[in-house]
Amino acid sequence: MTASSTMFAPYKGMRRILLSLSILFFSCTLWGQGSGLLLDKISQIGSVTLEYTLTTNASDGRLLMEQRGTIDIQKMSYRLTSDLLIIISDGTTRWLYSPKSEELVICSADYSSEDPLENPFSLLASTSMEQKKDGTFKIVHKGANGYVYTVLVNSVSKKEIPWDDSYFILNVDSLSEDVIITDLR
Secondary structure, three states: OOHHHHHHOOOOOHHHHHHHHHHHHHHHHHHHHOOOHHHHHHHHHOEEEEEEEEEEEOOOOOEEEEEEEEEEEEOOEEEEEEOOOEEEEOOOEEEEEEOOOOEEEEEEOOOOOOOOOOOOHHHHOOOEEEEOOOOOEEEEEEOOOOOEEEEEEEEEEEEOOOOOHHHHOOOHHHOOOOOEEEEOO
């Protein structure tokens, strides 16, 4: 067994989580139409952590970016942590923080956007998803900008005890004084 397949094997309720995530993947587009169905499906999932690898290619196939990270999801809140960015949303406000460039952008959460930086759920809404033999998932999403986003979900785990709401809010006071803050709300 590979490390990723052992991650799926011992958990008895994994099928329920994977089914719920599949529903989430295909129903995320409903959010932009104001449907309450998506909120219902996400609330059924509970608290989930996905470990992923994301590659972004231009329409001509050139590799533009590759990153690894985790995304913690709880209802309409998420915390995406990668080697490049930290994106946190409490469902109302979104914080994009780049530790390397010491920049923080604060804006309103926009779940109707198909841009994965604005709405990570847009990647999960792709209709091009396959489960591989090793238990991982491959999701391919073509953005309106022509970019092709490929996400390999390496593991999915349910968090038994939900995160506190404060986990999905960036404490701006905890950042260095050198961080440039742009508030677009």
